[in-house]
Each structure stands twice: as C-alpha cells, then as structure tokens.
Amino acid sequence: MSSTVIVIIVAVVVLLALAVIAGVVLNRRRRINLTEKPSVEEKPVKGGYQTGSGISFTQGGPKTAAPPDEVVEAEPEEVEAAVEAGPEVIPAEPTIVDEVAPTEPPAPIEEIDPTEGRLERLRGRLSRSRSAFGQGLLGLLGAGDLDEDSWTEVEDTLLLADLGAATTTEIVERLRTELVARGVRTSDQARTLLREVLVDALHPEMDRAVRALPHEDNGTKFPAVVLVTGVNGTGKTTTTGKLARVLVADGRTVMLGAADTFRAAAVEQLATWAERVGAEVVRGKEGADPAAVAFDSVKRGVETGVDAVLVDTAGRLHTKTGLMDELGKVKRVVEKQTKVDEVLLVLDATTGQNGLTQARVFAEVVDITGIVLTKLDGTAKGGIVFQVQRELGVPVKLVGLGEGADDLAPFEPGAFVDALLN
Numbered sequence: 001m002s003s004t005v006i007v008i009i010v011a012v013v014v015l016l017a018l019a020v021i022a023g024v025v026l027n028r029r030r031r032i033n034l035t036e037k038p039s040v041e042e043k044p045v046k047g048g049y050q051t052g053s054g055i056s057f058t059q060g061g062p063k064t065a066a067p068p069d070e071v072v073e074a075e076p077e078e079v080e081a082a083v084e085a086g087p088e089v090i091p092a093e094p095t096i097v098d099e100v101a102p103t104e105p106p107a108p109i110e111e112i113d114p115t116e117g118r119l120e121r122l123r124g125r126l127s128r129s130r131s132a133f134g135q136g137l138l139g140l141l142g143a144g145d146l147d148e149d150s151w152t153e154v155e156d157t158l159l160l161a162d163l164g165a166a167t168t169t170e171i172v173e174r175l176r177t178e179l180v181a182r183g184v185r186t187s188d189q190a191r192t193l194l195r196e197v198l199v200d201a202l203h204p205e206m207d208r209a210v211r212a213l214p215h216e217d218n219g220t221k222f223p224a225v226v227l228v229t230g231v232n233g234t235g236k237t238t239t240t241g242k243l244a245r246v247l248v249a250d251g252r253t254v255m256l257g258a259a260d261t262f263r264a265a266a267v268e269q270l271a272t273w274a275e276r277v278g279a280e281v282v283r284g285k286e287g288a289d290p291a292a293v294a295f296d297s298v299k300r301g302v303e304t305g306v307d308a309v310l311v312d313t314a315g316r317l318h319t320k321t322g323l324m325d326e327l328g329k330v331k332r333v334v335e336k337q338t339k340v341d342e343v344l345l346v347l348d349a350t351t352g353q354n355g356l357t358q359a360r361v362f363a364e365v366v367d368i369t370g371i372v373l374t375k376l377d378g379t380a381k382g383g384i385v386f387q388v389q390r391e392l393g394v395p396v397k398l399v400g401l402g403e404g405a406d407d408l409a410p411f412e413p414g415a416f417v418d419a420l421l422n
C-alpha cells in the first residue's frame, strides 16, 4: 500500500473520530443541566410558571446539613430488631438483597427532557390558581383608595385562595400601609406593590436546595440520604421517581429504596421509575418492615458508591403513634449507617386544610427539612404554599405540576407570584 493511501486512510479515520466526538458533545448539551443557571434571565410569559434555574442540589453530611434535634429518641433494642429482620414483619435479609434489580436493566434508559421543553410544558399549569387570585386582587388594588368593603374583598380573595388567616392578615396590613405610603394610583403601581408583598410573604431567603449530593467522611464517600414521606396518594412515589430523573439528568447516580411496602403496586411503581433511569431499586416483599428496606437501600447505596439514596417511605396516617413508630424507626435505623440529609414531606395541594393537618402530624413525628407540593396544576388554591411554609417554618423546595415524568419544578417565590399575577 502506498504512503498516499495510508495518509488518506488515517485522515478519514481522524475525521470520523471527530464527527463521533462532536455528536456526543451535542447530544450531552441537549440534556438538562440542573446546576447551571441560565446566564440570561428570561422574561416570564403571561400566565406561565417559569423558573429561572433548575432544581439545585447541595451536599448532605454533617457540615452542611445539621438537622434540628430529633423528636424521637432511638431505642437501641428496637433498632437492632429492625435491622436484624424480626421474624414477624421483616423479610429475611437475603430476600431484600436478592430482589435488588439488575444494575443494567434490559429496558432502554430514557432520555430526560431538556430544560427548555420542561419549562414550556409547565406554562399555564397554574392558570386555575391565577384566575382565583391575581386578577381579582389587581382589580381591587388598582382602583386606588379602597373603602372597607373593598378591603374585606381583598381579604376574602386571599382566604379563598387558601392563604390562611394569619398570612392574610399580615398581607392585608402591609398592603394597607404601603398603598398609602407609596400613594399607589395606577394598576402598574398596584401590581409592583402586590408582587413585592406576596414574594416577601414566601420568604425568598429560605434555602431551597435539596440535600441530595454525597459527602466525604474520613476519606469515605457517603451518599446523601433523602427520605420521601407523606400520606399515600399525595404523589410520594411519583415525586421520588421524578427527583431520581432530575439527579440522573444532572449526571448523578441514585439508589431507590421502596420502603413503602404497604401497597405492592407502590413498590412496582418505584421499580419502574428506577428502570426508566437505569437506577437500582432495593425493595422488600409486601408488608415487609419499611425500616429494614430503608436500611438495606442505604447499605447498598454506600456499598455501590452512589451519590444519593432516595427512600420512598410508608405514609400511613392511621394513628399518630403508628406513624411515629414507623417513620421514627425508619430514620433511626438508617442513621445507624449514615445521616439522613433530607426529609421531604409530600403534600397534595388540592387537599387544602387536610394537607395542613397532615403536615402538622408529620412535623411532630419527624424533622421535615423540605416540602414538595404536588398537583398545583389541579387546584385554584395555590395559596396553600404560603400557609404550609408558615405553619412548619420549612421551605417548599419543589412543586409538582403534572403527571408527566418531568413535571417537577423548583419552587421559586418570584416566578410563582409572577405566574399568579400575570
């Protein structure tokens, strides 16, 4: 073979290699990168809920995630019993490990939608909240001097949107003072004032990053442990799956723990989510002790060196004692191995006051570190966000805006209020 032919072959090979590399780079760019904030702030589209950034994550571990004091004290014997798989409820240890799904599932791993597509789809999802809220308020405030009847109407609008009595009073008082102090006369001025007051009431200074990144302890990598809790039906399993997708899209590895063993279908549901993103799932048999499954998922997560273990916990609200036993035990048992970094409480926004009652009970049982408000797309009462944060003193970190796999968004007070008012 002549040297010219060899040179041509080498040149063709180099060109092909460059084309492959360019293809891979372009493909990766199309995937969402949730840690990067867009450099240019997009103007919110009328009526849409657009967030300026992706869901942000932060490191777990003792340095950044010191949780408040635990409500429930660990009982060593009880913890041991759960870990060693007591005969009546906990399946034998090997059973759980045997049921770990294969690392490489046969089904193809899904591409996760790029950010642009996600924001596009979330537009207008809050339209029902908007019609009940922003338009009415702006109509009233834009009129200038308000008589007592008009102020009562403002109050009623806020109450109807589920903001709760305390937040409503606070907001009305501030509006009354500022309206006079600033001499508000036009609807634009009213809009600016209303936006400011509502955003402030949502405490934009709260840290809303999800503690789902690993930390190191004495040179050993520990995954972040996220417990996802809430009453069955609120969207707990769905949220766990959606969060796993966000992490995977961000280049992270996750282990899912199907500790909601109350309903076999819930375990299957989580296994499907895991399969779709190529993650492992650890599960127990129906009726298995949730604490044992949670323990095994974290153990497996540490062994395999994943970045985060997301545990879908049981959320039966039969009695407070029952819940306390179950959830308190899950947390204590997991903490035999590593700290629980995040306890997310999933609340269904459509349940209004009922959701708040649930929140109170859960908060008494376990230290909630973040709230996920689901089904905000299906309610005219977006105001529940204000109330639940106020009640628990814990930030709403994520919101569910649909049944689709990528319909989970970070909660941003400014973007949320814009969606209500525009």
Ligand SMILES: Nc1nc2c(ncn2[C@@H]2O[C@H](COP(=O)(O)OP(=O)(O)OP(=O)(O)O)[C@@H](O)[C@H]2O)c(=O)[nH]1
Pocket (backbone or CB within 6 Å): 230, 231, 232, 233, 234, 235, 236, 237, 238, 239, 260, 263, 265, 266, 269, 374, 375, 376, 377, 378, 399, 400, 401, 402, 403, 407
């Ligand atoms: N519209 C809407 N539906 C949602 C949202 N989040 C979850 N859902 C739906 O709510 C239903 C219940 O969700 P699950 O995730 O199964 O609820 P769960 O709390 O895990 O309940 P169990 O499976 O019984 O443990 C499902 O049909 C979800 O698709 C949301 O943000 N918007």
